[in-house]
Amino acid sequence: MSTRKSPQRRKRTQQIGFFMLRMVAIIAVLPIIAIMAYIVYQGASALSWEFITGYPSDGMRSGGIWPAIVGTFFLTMLCAIVVTPLGIGAAIYLSEYAPDNRWTQSIRIAIINLAGIPSVVYGLFGLGLFVIFLNFGISILAGALTLAIMTLPVIITTTEEALRAVPQSFRVVSTSVGATQWQTIRRIVLPQALPGILTGVILGLERAAGETAPILFTAAVFFLPRLPSSILDPTMALPYHLYVISTQVPGMEPQIQYGTALVLLIFVLGLNLLATVIRSRARARRQW
Amino acid sequence: MSTISPRETLDRAIDELLAQLVEQSAMVEKAITDAVQALNEQNIEHAKLIYVADRQINKKHFEIEENVITLIATQQPMARDLRLLAAILEVTTELERMGDYGKGIARIVVRIGSEDLLPPIRHIQPMAKVCVDLLHRAIQAFVERDAETARILPGEDDKVDDYFNTVYRELMDQMISSPGSVDQANHLLWVAHNLERVADRVTNVCERIVFVVTGEMLEMDRTDDEWYADEPW
């Protein structure tokens, strides 16, 4: 049995292994960095106060994207108002109250399946239900509701996970000093799960904000001379706007396209950053 | 590597302790038998050897005590084990006292020296034989945790009492009829007293055996055949 060469060889093998892993990690991150760098490079010059707060002109070829920004904002907000209580409430029921039987299990399976449905299908569904059947027309309301349904499974799942992460022993202790189940949830489980729930909501909304297909048929329009005045009005939206100016408008300046993409990117990354900050601060202050 | 359970460790330690107790008892039996033999033969050299041997008995006593205390500290015994260890402590002390009685007899051999022995001496050796036999059987019963034997042995103590009474009367008559023999008569009475005390202590050992087996603390009165349980004050 060789003794002197073996440890050296093993060290070498380990170094090679780590090197390869490092390479793979870099390769994985590279495209993301490349995309962001490219967009920043191409679009940064388009960013200006007029761009962000101005209206489009000359058939979108110049001017600003303010209505699209506002539209995305309203859509996301309304979606949040609808999906957050519904999603969190459903998750609380499933996680804390529902008995562990076939019925509950099938609900869970249904939710998982919902999460996998392609977003364009949601768009079509929203078209059929909200726009046509309920007669909301192409509107912020229809769009937000469609986005809400799409986001619901994500919110439910992440909220359930956050609730389940709270140690069961807290619930037992709370019960043993005479608290009712609701008191336990309200005073201990929810507050402790809140950072996780918040993170989930933010990430869910972030996705909603960036999706084109669901709002394609339900809320978004190519051009609006004024900002929408009620939720029954249609609206412009960033993702849709980006799609349009990249494909439908001839003679478009690439700068503006990338500028729009950059705004969307900043918005999404901003939300991500917020979620990360919440998560890490919560972890540091966690008392369990 | 196989591990030994604490239970096994305790069992082995207890077996060893009981073996040591039997050793100590054998030394005591020898001391008494030899002392009485030396008395009969008026062999002062042999008598002096018994002093030396007594140191061994005491040494054994301390060894056993130390082992018991260590065992209690390290094993935290409960219930029967606890009672057994407490009883071992008592019995080893009783044996040490019995060893002292043997030494006492040896001392008297030296005191009497080469004087002619008085007639009642003829009862001493048979008496001693009975005592040693009782002791032997009691220790046996202790090691085997035999409560039945333990209950009946104290009854046989009567034989020892009979010997003592006989020796006592004869020595009294002796002292009255020839006052010069008072000195030796006293010594011989002392020997008989020592042997009688050995039998007493054997009764104590029997009480301990019953305690170990049943948890009851009995008092077995050697003057009656009856025994009665401790009564509350």
Added chain:
Amino acid sequence: MAENDYKIITENLVLQYSDGTESLKNITLNIPRHAISVLFGPAGGGKSTYLRVLNRLNDLASVNEMSGRAILFTKDGQPLNLLHPDIDITALRRRVGMVFARPVVLPMSIKENLTYGLQVAGERNRSRLNQAVERSLTQAALWDEVKDRLDDPAVDLSGGQQQRLCIARSLALEPEVLLLDEPTSGLDPISTGKVEASLQELKKDYTIILVPHSVQQAARTADYAAFFLQGELVEYAVGHEMFTKPKNQRTADYIEGRFG
């Protein structure tokens, strides 16, 4: 002794969990007031199950059958049927406090841990809450160590302190009975000693039922001892007699470490 000289009486108590685990077979056992009653025996014997009948914590699990008689005599001498389906469970759990094996402190400050139970019960009065905090910490022999940092997170305390905090948390509700399920199993010997010492003090005001984590602890602390084996109550005796001269062969074997 008449029935209501005891704090708790149980008669022919039977309990069966739906998943078939640890059950109780016909337990008849009376718990004296102001004493430490110890339930000991090998794992799965029914001791924890028995405890959880007394504060109905087993309602959290699914139970097939629970029958027999279990009565708690309150401070005013009123009998309270512990098995009644409509019993006021939250009130019961305040009357019968429980301390678990691993100290579980709620993720709040020391003070909030202690006031939690009172607050869910509806107590809002600041001074009453503060009084309860001081009283319970003193009774749990923890006051001196934490009185200057009541607003610190409870999770910063050492294991032994956390366990005494859990005891204080139960005491804050002024219970009548204190149930302790292996309360010192995670603690070092010194903390264990402190907890055992506080139990000796506490028994003057409360009735204490303890499941010990070792036979030695049982022997040290028991005023009365009950040996549970596979769901049955095998023997019941005064503490020191149980551990010097148990009457039942199985009890003696267990105490001497021959099994379990």
